[in-house]
Amino acid sequence: MPRTRSSAPSEQSKSVPEQQTKALTAAEKPSKTFILPSNTSANARLLSLPNPQSGEPSRYFFCPERDEKSPAKASIVKKAELLVATPIDAAFFLIPLLSPSTKSGQSLFQPLDDIIDSNDDLHPHFRHVLYDETFRKSLLARAEAICDTVEAGDENMFRFSEAKLLKELLAKAERMASHGLPASLEERFVRQALAAPLMSVKRNDALTIQGSQDKDASPIELDESSDSPSATTATPSVSTPAGETTPVPQPAGEESDDIRRLQRISVALSFMKESYLPSALSSRIDELLASQDSPLDLKPLTNRLKELATLRAEAIASRGVSDFSRKRGLEDEEIENRAETKRRKEEEEKKAKASESRGVRDLKKVNTTGMKKMSDFFGKAAVKKKT
Structure with missing residues (x-):
């Protein structure tokens, strides 16, 4: 889309301080941001076409002069606030149109225009794509990729x-x-x-496997000048409880x-x-x-x-x-x-209980409710106040 430029600022607007300029306000319905290919023609349009898988109307960017085989890179964003236009093969849109509702092999060869005209309920945007003269050559090439073709005079006939x-x-x-x-x-x-x-x-x-490995392993050789082994091929065993x-x-x-x-x-x-x-x-x-x-x-x-x-x-x-x-x-x-x-x-x-005497056992049976403890009689004396 062409970029619009504002006119040159007047002398009066130049004299107004930046602090007094009116701030931009957000729109009530914010527009969506699209990242579109740069090498597109002026005839490119955003169209609503039936989804190849579900048939529901979906938004697509259509350029009749753009080559489908041109390389392109796409990325995925977390939220659907940034819409990226990526190439899609037109053959997927032709499949629901060309494939018969009956079993394969029972359909007849037909010109592409006759197949299109036999579908009266096509979406207007989809019909615009099918009848675009600039895009016609690419459309016929994609139809040939998924159809058997025969020549009838100057026209090709297709069968899915x-x-x-x-x-x-x-x-x-x-x-x-x-x-x-x-x-x-x-x-x-x-x-x-x-x-x-x-x-x-x-x-x-595991121990059986470990034992077989230990039999084939070479003995550990110690270096005379060091207490650590210089080389070993033995596999260390791990102790685990029985049954685990x-x-x-x-x-x-x-x-x-x-x-x-x-x-x-x-x-x-x-x-x-x-x-x-x-x-x-x-x-x-x-x-x-x-x-x-x-x-x-x-x-x-x-x-x-x-x-x-x-x-x-x-x-x-x-x-x-x-x-x-x-x-x-x-x-x-x-x-x-x-x-x-x-x-x-x-x-x-x-x-x-066996080591206790008879007197201790008898004392345990005595009811001591309301009686002072023996330790109360041997407590510290209260400090006298000075006169």
């Missing part, structure tokens, strides 16, 4: 293809994986998703680069399906990925995720048994300590 859409989505996902996912997504959906759990083993098993468990890492090791690459592609596909595709079409894409004709084999990733799920379930179960046995052991020990303390107290009371 789920297979071509899948290839287009995979190409986008592979580009995202090769460029690298954001650090937060990489940590949560790749590293943590593929992390092997810590298993728990009983102390007897010790966490031991799984010997699965790091995941292979191929598994991590497939996980990144899967994350990118999930993002695009949840953001841009209707739920019914998203399910069809999952079916095509799981079929034998899928252009990408995700079975190694699927099998590895199943193995990790099994290991996590076993780790949780082993920790649960360990915590239960430890809790029961502590409770039994506390009960035994309380019983032992009570028994010792009773024995001490019996011994004290």
Whole structure:
């Protein structure tokens, strides 16, 4: 948007002190701040278009002369007070328009204009984009990317293809994986998703493993000039109570680069399906990925995720048994300590009673209510006041 400039200040306004100038007041309805691309034409507009996934009207910035393949960087803000315009593929808007409501393969080849004219309930802004002459070439190119085409004279005819859409989505996902996912997504959906759990083993098993390691370890050699060992390969043992468990890492090791690459592609596909595709079409894409004709084999990733799920379930179960046995052991020990303390107290009371004489026992039976204590007769004398 062009920047407006105010006229030059008059001589009268120059003479007014800065303290007396009127302060700017906030608008009743503050405007929104947009960060838009700089290399756009004068025909660029903010339009309300149907969301590809939900169909609800959403705000988009449309420039018919801007190349979609131009690189762009975007950032995420905490609040929706700063709106950033980022590129979006026009093919996602064409999918609800081109995909038939019936099963795939039963639709006919049609010119793009006939497909557009058959939808009478199109949003006016969306119709403006579809009929823009400058944007027409880019629109036809994106339609060819997700449709089978045939030539009929001087015009191309289109039929939606789920297979071509899948290839287009995979190409986008592979580009995202090769460029690298954001650090937060990489940590949560790749590293943590593929992390092997810590298993728990009983102390007897741990000692068996420790013993086998000690047999293979070389003896400790001491330096003659020092009291500390110069080198050792023995593994120090850790003493733990009997019956408890010790966490031991799984010997699965790091995941292979191929598994991590497939996980990144899967994350990118999930993002695009949840953001841009209707739920019914998203399910069809999952079916095509799981079929034998899928252009990408995700079975190694699927099998590895199943193995990790099994290991996590076993780790949780082993920790649960360990915590239960430890809790029961502590409770039994506390009960035994309380019983032992009570028994010792009773024995001490019996011994004290047995050592008492008959006179002491008789004096304890005397009612001393209202009588002074013997110590009251042997108290200090009161200080006499001086006259």
